[in-house]
Amino acid sequence: MTIADITHPSPAEPSLFVRGIRQVRKVPFSVAFGIAWLAAMVLIAFFADLLRPYGITAMDLRARLSLPGNPPHLLGTDELGRDVLSRLLQSIRVSLAIAFGATIISAVLGTTLGFAAAKFRGAVEHLVLVLADFQAALPFLVMSLAVLAFFGSSMPLLIGLMGFYGWERYARIARGLAISASAQGYAAAVVQLGATPLRVYLHHILPNVASTLIVSMTLTFPEIILMESGLSFLGLGVQPPETSLGNMVGFGRDYLTRAPWIMLAPAIVIMVTTLSISLVGDWLRDKLDPTLR
């Protein structure tokens, strides 16, 4: 049902600035909060070194488990007398780096395989599907448990392993969209114009499926943060003396009754961050999907 045709240059087009303001006003509070929070997290990730008051290993054995709210240690100290705030800032950086790195890896890997399946079909497609089946058949935590426990956890292995998380989702999306785009529509049109397959995939199909992939990334991103915390719980996440949100929660759980701030500070950051990403992701999905506008 075509209800409105919003195609015409209206006589008085408002300036970009006014449009910008309008856009901002239209953003619901929760989403605005999410965006602000994420921006803060990204800033922290970039400037953790400058922001944190102490080194992450700097310890004061006499000031162990001191309460939050005191001037030298705003968020208190942990079981070794290390500043929780400093560690939290570093943790945010590390967790974001892991989640970001892993999300990128899995998105690139999945999309590439998905495109390959769509382009070559046949054996390649079956291979990709079997790989996807394999990934789906081994729950990720179980697989990570097996790999990390047997090889020992290290940052590159952790990111690499996490990079496998959710790739099959991207592969399926990319494959499906690429096939339907090639079957009819813009991609076929460009092929028909004489474009090379590379141009078709990189210049046309990729930008078009990007929004779906980005939304999918907003789903995997918090899942990876949670997954890392689950691995940290099992002692297989980021390893000391390096710290991450999951690692802090994992080590802090023994202090839940005695010094809850050690665990709660990172737990709250995990929650609010994943919440923000989910909110922004949902909102983005609606924004990026023209049919929902």
Place this chain on the structure above:
Amino acid sequence: MAGPILQAKDLVRTYEVRQGMFGRPSPVRAVDGISLTIMPGETLGIVGESGSGKSTLGRMLLGIDPAQAGEIAFDGQAMPKLGTPQWRALRAKMQLVYQDPLAALDRRLTISAQIAEPLAIHGLVPLEHRQTRVAELMSAVGLRPDQADRYPHELSGGQRQRAVIARALASRPKLLVCDEPVSALDVSIQAQVVNMLRDLQEENHIAMVFISHDLKVVRNIADRVAVMYLGRIVEEASSDVIFQSPLHPYTRALVSSVPVPGRPLKGRTILQGEPPNPANRPSGCAFHPRCPMATDICRTTAPPLRAISADRTAACHLVADSAEPVAA
């Protein structure tokens, strides 16, 4: 006068369809032995019901769907293999205009970027002149310069189709295949686009294949019309003649099913039944189950397409070798 821009001979295109849950794949002939000739600057209309294979034929003429049998020569040269560099290079010379312009346009690129794309792909116009050429093309199809930076969804259906046509014309093709280019448009816009296509074609001396189920539009734009039924051409003649005095019963049925404003439906022959499934091709003349005049021979023997008079062919047992229409 130069030779034909496109010559197709005995084109066949089959694809496999599995029927039912456990069916074996059976070949379905979407295009079944079609021969065509298109002269430079000429417009050939192709009409038929959905499933008649007219879109497949259009894509085969462009070499996008490879033919399993038969041959196509473009400008005297055999059609190169699909996907080869030669094939890609040839795209500059032949273009396709789609039914659904929104689907045919990349919604993430501006109109001007998309119109410039064939120029970039084929390296036709140096970068610094590209904008000028795009502007020319846009004005040629009646798009305003301020629309250059718009995205497809910001345009109306008619404007989008103009953009698609501008893109198709960018590489100065010699052949344009239009697959239902105006069926999705409102009447008023349809007229605008049809007029524009006619003008552009005349200006640039482009040969055109115009595929549509809308007889009125085809009549208006095409010089010659081929009527397709189930993968075959059943009648072909100049457009002035064919709708005035259709010979083949199918053409007649098509003509009479066109609703004309102010003319009541009563007294028209309405074709009964559905267009048959290409997978279950009837024996003999494929049209015979729906033909009001079918005789025994129609059920057993497929009528060949034969010349009825100069510039006129038909495939029907009941059409006499003269230009007289069959008795009603």
Place this chain on the structure above:
Amino acid sequence: MVTLNRRHALGLMSAAAGTIILPRMSFSQSQRQSVTIAVQKITNNNTLDIWNEQSNVGERVFFPNLWEGLIDRNWMGDQGPVASLATEWKRIDDKTLELKLRRGVKFHNGDEMTADDVVFSFSKERIFGNTEPKGGKTVFEADHKPTTVKELPAAIPGVARRLWPALAGVEAVDKYTVRFHNATPDVTLEGRLYSFGSQITSRRAWDEAKSYTDWARKPVTTGPYMVGEYKPDVSLTLVAFDEYWGGRPPLKEIRFVEVPEVASRVNGLLSGQYDFACDLPPDQIGAVKNAPGLEVQSSTIWNHRISTFNTQNPVLANPLVRRAMTHSIDRQAIVEALWAGQTVVPAGLQFESFKTSDMFVDGWATPEYNPELAKKLLKDAGYKGDAIPYRLLNNYYTNQTANAQIMVEMWKQVGLNVEIQMKENWAQIHDPAGLKGVRDWSASNSINDPITPLVVQFGPNGEAQQKKDWTNAEVNQLSVVLETSTDRALRKKAITRMLEICEREDPAYQVLHQNAVFTGMKKSLKWKAAPAFAMDFRSGNWNA
């Protein structure tokens, strides 16, 4: 028989009384309390065989409730020897020890314990497999010939030969007398008898068991409690053995449940679900103590936490660097911070028990905390800041990770660049590939002699040298003295010199602190923790 000993008489009387007042007794039996103990792990190897489960978790469930030896450790006291299944023992010579068995000791299957069971407990079939004693040959070949075809786990003979490297055989002199024949002179034979492993099991029960696993899941011993139900990785229920030679046990059931999470153990204790929660890290003491009706029993145990050096590392090859490392650690600060002052920094790798045999070197101490000295030593060594790897397990030992991070920070203070590498298991710690540096370990004293741990762990056959962490020719000579000499003065001189070498001149390790265990429990239970992992639930330690 005229000479009925007193305990025997008491036993008979109570047995007779039991038959008369059976109803009342069963009533009182139902009155007997049961306890539930939350532990991190019940056993590592899913068996209850003392030879197969040589671990501190094994010690807790085995001693003194399940397994008993001819001589027992004085668990609640000085950890020295006390008579148990043997009533008296004497040396025949340097190599031979004769023991008189206690009479009337019943196995859980009702059999009386005799010399035959003792011989069996030290047989090829039971523990030694195909191994031969050092410096001699197996004697009493016939006695040691396996009569059953039970497959002995591959690890056991090795473990057995480590504790009894030169045991040539056990001779049953009569039904209640046995002689231990060693191939070499050994002053520590008595000590070995109360070490982890030398406990007695019933031959008949072994022979009757269908498989090793069947037997090892329910070993038949003489202890006050017997195995009721054992669900590996889940729970172990010990039930009272009322025919115990030492009298009726005070508890009806002891149930060990495996709760791997510290927080869950504490939570279960707080919510009243468990009577005891073991393996508490010191930081949990407060949470338990503050709860009404709960207390924490803390005790240091005869085990020191140490870190050992790998001298194949080019940096650590220089003893100056190792010495610098030992001087950089403020042990007292670690004890205060991580252990809430509940343990001590010992006098080097020595234990109080050495004093009983006058082998304790007075005045010896761990290297002093002296950062300035450490810096100087590093300067002298020409240390350039090369990274020293520190392969670390995640809290295999209590507070391990925290302790490591503190040490690394302390090393950093003097300019030592130590890098933690987290590992999953011992195989990765010992992996010969790659550069090693420093690692964690612990050293246990299992007999009251300095041979444990110094010789056993750092001597020529000790793991440190076997794994090529470190070696020292002089130490190896001294080890032979300690192992074979019976001259006390010579031995003391040897141990003094060994300490000097291993802790100062050419450090093989550094002692950090004595280990301690913390057990949360209900105050009302009136139970005391031993200075060991073992938990004593005999009548002497219940409602005492």
Place this chain on the structure above:
Amino acid sequence: MLRFFLIRILRALVTILAVLTFAFVVLRMSGDPAQVMLGPDVPQESVDAFRHAWGLDQPLWIQYISYLKAIFTGDFGVSMRDKASALQLVIDRIPATLELTIPALLLKLVIGIPAGVYAALHRQSAVDRGVILAAIFGFTIPSFVMGLLLVLIFSIILGLLPSGGQDTWQHAILPILTMSIGGIGILARFSRSAMIEVMGQPYIRTASAKGMNWADVVWRHALPNAAVPIVTIVGFMVGSLIAGAVVVESIFSWPGIGRLLVVSVSNRDLAVVQCILLVIAAAMVVSNLIVDLMYGWLDPRLRSHSAH
């Protein structure tokens, strides 16, 4: 259709083989189980004897071949720790895990789907926002944090429920809750978007235009269509029933397969780990097959196509 299922089954078998190989390679490539199994203080002779006894001293590919052979004869190996059949060990633990995961799954279904559907039907309402928010919260709290918090509240502060162990049905309540909360959130969000999608379809308008009452439109027309995507995610949840318990079983000392996995992994009990991976993979693969079958049952359009 038949061909389609033959292909699916073939793919399922290939998947299982891939999991087998993966498990084997990862587990063998990472070092020597003998050291782990025997502990740090065991003499080298014991280690060697152990390695020989378990065939660990043979070349990897021979171990692999004999492993595959054994699997095909139904022999899943023997636990290095227990000397017991690995398969038996795993099977013994499955019921305990199912005791938690099946009620948790039911809770997810019974709460998650209706909440999502309700939210979808009442978009922008307070309930909708509440469901979304609660769903995201449930999903973003790490399960061990959730578990510990629940214990803190229900066991320690309120003293209502036991904090761990497997003795009575009360013991199962907290672990089940912990396991289901996240899943409820996921399922609610998913059902909501599936339902919103379906409610926008023309046939829903047709059903309304027929004069059907609202409830019937939802129940008879919308839900059967929304079921198709929901089944996908439920199938995934069913498949991960066994695996989903790793963290929760550790927190609540629940002797299920998750704990067995953690214990076996840390002990390098190769046969048991392999067996668990295999069982989990088989469960996932079977549930995926069932989901595919369900698709055909739920969506007649898929019956006549040989779609992937």
Place this chain on the structure above:
Amino acid sequence: MTADPTRNLVELRDLKVAFDGVQVLHGIDLDVRRGEAIGLVGESGCGKSVTWLAALGLLPGKASITGSVRVDGDELLGAPRPVLERVRGKRIAMIFQDPSSSLNPVLRIGRQITEALAIHRGLAGDAAKAEALRLMDMVGIPDARRRFDLYSHEFSGGQCQRLMIAMALAGQPDLLVADEPTTALDATIQAQILDLLIELRAETGMATIFISHDLGAVSQVCERACVMYAGRIVEQGKIDALFDNPRHPYTRGLFDALPRLDGPRTRLVPIAGTVPNPRHLPEGCAFAPRCAHTGPDCLSERPQLRFNGVLGSLACHHPVGAAPVAAQPVLEPA
């Protein structure tokens, strides 16, 4: 029900619809008498579908609707859901443009029809099935008995539309609203469906609203037509009068833009420009920017729809064509 046969079946009064504050329907007045066939003509976006979706309460919740919709005098707007549900399908049935996606893909066709029978006529079991088969026969589904248990994807588009019609007939409605029922179909099938609609009206006497942008189709089915533009009715009248002598320049433009099958092949006469954006409607006559007959008043003042006796009604300051009853078609390029 004792309905007054002279009374209007449906009366729309000042029906207005807005989406998110954008007015798309600007007050529609329309009377439908029993048995009458009315065509609604206009370009996409003119509000012809919205009118009837709004009347039946089938628009999504974000639409705000004002005015009045009366069926046999009973107000529908703002009526509780059960009241609406009794009207839908029973009094007014509606069929839609895309029949394939308008049928539920996971339910059997037979069940979808019997469902309607159950709702409106209380039929169940064999009786319902028999009646459903009769309806399927009636709309020309060959071999209905065998195909009763098939799913919508197993039917062609034309057959789906027939099934939609059968479903609509199940409630024996007084009014059938056909929303572009033939647009997605082939010309030959289109003719069959039009034929079917005409036939059914003749048989059942139900009134028909035929929404289409195809003037030819409308002229065949309807007696009366309303031409809509930008959310308003701009001209309304008897089909012959309207077609022979369109007065509104827009109506006229629509005719002129149609290519013809007969006569000389001439250049088409399009209407310049495009339909206006509902957000930015011109102040005066909405058609003024595209109109060749504007006067200054067209830009400033919106022409009212004026009733014009038997000729119908018209909203134009400067009508084209012959003013009174003249029936002289004027064909000149606009």
